[in-house]
Amino acid sequence: MAIDPSTELMLRVRDGDAQAFEQLVALWQDRLVTLFLHHTGDHATAEDLAQEVFLRVYRARTTYKPTAKFTTWVHTIANHAASDLKRRAYRRRERGMPMTASASSSAMGLEQIAIAASGVLPSRLADRTELQATVQQALLTLNDRQRMAVLLAKFEQCSYEEIAAAMGITVPAVKSLLFRARDQLREALQPYVERGESS
Amino acid sequence: MTDDERDDPATALGDIWEALDSLPRSAPSPAATATTIEMVAISAQHRSAVAARPAPQAWVAAVTAVIASFLGGAAAGRATLPSPAARMIPQQWPLVEHLELLREAGSVEFLHEVDRRSYPAPRSFPMLQQPTGADPAFEASIESLRGGALLRETQEPLSGEQRRDLEERMKDLAQLDGSDRRRLGELARALANPENEHLVEAARLWHAWVASRDPAERRSIISLDTDERLEWLDRYSRLQSRMPKGPFSDWERPQRRGPPPREETPAPPR
The missing domain is CATH 1.10.10.10 (Winged helix-like DNA-binding domain superfamily/Winged helix DNA-binding domain)
Structure with missing residues (x-):
């Protein structure tokens, strides 16, 4: 069965191929920044979140199993990263603190x-x-x-x-x-x- | 197949699908890619140093080599390359230089709240050799932030130890997630702004409270989140307000270890 290029790269990352990790970042960075940019409404936050996703991908590399597509795996991590950010923003709002660009736009x-x-x-x-x-x-x-x-x-x-x-x-x-x-x-x-x- | 027969997200969104086409897509950015790889490498290096596991170290060495080739075209002829942490320091300035101050101060939101609640200064206990008055290190750090926060190396040469210290702080910084780094960046900008004297005052007050505790306790206080810090300040400032002024006696001595003392009266709503 043919596997998609990202999954193939991730399998190489899992096996310790640093160059594959670089390729994976190059392949996904813009996609994730775009996703987070429109999710948060703020470019700097979007870049931070994309970086956070790659850090989580790196940390979890040894547990990666190709049973699911890499795309689905990374989307799950991205969704968690965005949720974590929102939880922190919610706690700020709960205390009546100034809202982030995203939260204030949402309002x-x-x-x-x-x-x-x-x-x-x-x-x-x-x-x-x-x-x-x-x-x-x-x-x-x-x-x-x-x-x-x-x-x-x-x-x-x-x-x-x-x-x-x-x-x-x-x-x-x-x-x-x-x-x-x-x-x-x-x-x-x-x-x-x-x-x-x-x- | 007609649209009615199709069942996919594009059909579900209908006419909105086209409107979303107007949204821009992020352009490829080799610099952002390089920064991401470096941050991951620094973080990995730090973690592997802590864990001292052979496999990650080998991986990190490989990542570092790739980064060197990725960024080091111009430096290819050099015998040695600066470490990833050293190369990241200018990009993360002034967070690296003032990491301790910023971590202690926490966030703009926390300082706003400290300012709003008008906490008293902590009482000093000379018998416990607690510091009184302004802390020169704190004031110097604030002064440096306000002075334009130039790279320290541009003003004076760094010793090997100072450079290693900065690199260690850079590694600590890389351990934080992006939103935490961003929070500290916002805080650095806020404290550097002369219009935010009230935030500096709040940071100074909080610093005095932290300094009033023993070193072991200070670390755990700084690691508290905003709500917990405020709860801690509420509790200790109320406790202090009940202490009689005058000569110290043993019962006045603040608890040196463990959690803050419990109170019989409930905390007022915030």
């Missing part, structure tokens, strides 16, 4: 995002940077699990089964997360989505 109401995305300023919406910011903010209004499911689907092209394995939930739960995320994002991005349909 932005749907109403505000809908205004930002409204057709009142169509020329501004044409600006890709602003569009990115609007979509990013809308994404940050989702809860963590919804957002992770959406990002794994969109940026990592994961199937329901792969998302379920990475997040430790069932396939119906993944479907439910994605449907609720779609409805929430659709509400926030209604003007943009309508414009896209009409053009």
